[in-house]
Amino acid sequence: MSTSTSLVDDLLATADREWRALGVQRDDRAALAADLRADLEAAAGDGLDPAQLLGASPREFALRVAEEAGVGRTPPRYGQVLGVATVGALLALVVGFLGVIGLHQILVAAFDLPPGLRVPVWLAAGVFYGGVAAVAVTGAVLAVRFGLRDAPRIRHTAARMALLLPPAVAASIAAAVALGWSFDFPLTPLIMGAEAAIVLGGFLAATTLARRWSIRTAI
Amino acid sequence: MIAAEDGPEAVAERQAQLLRGCLDMCLLALLAEEPAHGYELVRRLDTAGFGTVSYGTVYPLITRLHRLGLVANALQPSPSGPPRKIHRLTESGHERLRAWSEQWAQFAGVVNATLAARPSNPGGDHEHVDVAR
Incomplete structure (x- = not known):
């Protein structure tokens, strides 16, 4: 038996x-x-x-x-969604970086900052990291939405990514900054790799969750 | 060509084609007779004269009948352990079986009448005459 x-x-x-x-x-x-x-x-x-x-x-x-x-058959295709989202985010970062370089040169040529102007570090860091995160999230969402447009429930997945990625990436960046701060921001490969892994982990986890959410509500 | 079509494989294929359109109805009829497991239905189909119909054909059909609400699970006492789940016909299943049976009888009547009208010796009892004018 x-x-x-x-x-x-x-x-x-x-x-x-x-x-x-x-x-x-x-x-x-x-x-x-x-x-x-x-x-x-x-x-x-x-x-x-x-x-x-x-x-x-x-x-x-x-x-x-x-x-x-007659049970629901929406293939999750997690690997594909994660791959396209990551590539989209990286492409957006490259394009964003080139855009910022160009914009920076135009602004430097056009304006002179007052000599006494001092920008607080937290504000500069917030704008920098916030900008990077916003560009990466936008790239990931657009890449998934249009790069996988034939995949089932992909519009729903992209919408959930737009909802989940900002807080997840923000929390991941905060965790990475906290890690760097606890070691006094050393520029060693180990710490920098760990910081990058934390942010990437948060990004991938939120994307997976978004896809899972849209698949689970498919029926 | 004709000999190949008359072979056992061709006969089995023809049998499978005929069965395809009425197997769900036959399963309902067998379950109306007595609730059963999927594999028991395979046996009953064999006993009824349908030959060997695989479990891989019968079980998915039962699943469809469940989805349509025509079949439900029932518990059967088992001498060797906890009660076992078997398939039974629901009220909708009985109604559907009645409707399908009537439809089948009508259809089979038409088919039988068509076959009966066919001459036993084609061409033997008709003389085709071409009228010139």
Whole structure:
């Protein structure tokens, strides 16, 4: 009995992988698995081989069950969304950097700052980091919205990214600054790498959450 | 060419085509008779004379019937453990079965009448005469 149970477990794990790949919701997967388990365990209890019942391709079987059950099939495509968002953010940063350089030269040529003007460090840092973050978020959202326009629920995902990314990136930058501050802002590769990883982690986490949010509300 | 079409594979293929349009109705009929597991329905189809219909064909169809609300789960006492889940017909399932059965009887009547009207020896009892004028 334990062998047949483990065989049923294996078959259900295969089916679950297929349903996951199809983007079937967790609740639907659980319901499909519970019904299939009941049937297969009953068959095994009566001496039948569950693997033989499902045929040569349990994956194909799982696909047909999902189709007939009419469960949601929005493929999450997390990897694609994260990749496009990251590339979009980096491209926006490069374009933004070139724009700032050009703008800086125009402004320097056009205006002279009063000699006594002193800009507070926190304000300068806030404008700098805020500007960088805004450009990166805008690039990521636009890249996902238009670069993956054929993907299901992508408009919803882009809207959720616009909502989640600003606070996530702001919090990540604050955490990175706090880390740098705690070490007196050393310019060592380790600390700078850690700061970059924190910001990138926050960015990727918020993007994943945005995609997950839009997939979960798909049905 | 004709011999190949008359082979067992061709017969099985034709049988599968005929079954495709009525298997869901037959499953409802079998469940109306008595609730069952998916694999038990495979057995019953075989016993009824449909030949071997795979579990991989039957189970997804049951899933569809569940989605349509024609079939629901029921618990069956088991001598060797906790009650087991089986499939049973719902009230909508019974109604749908009645409607489909009537439709099938009408359709089958038309098909049978068409086949019965066909001459047993084509060309033997008709003489085609071309009238010149």
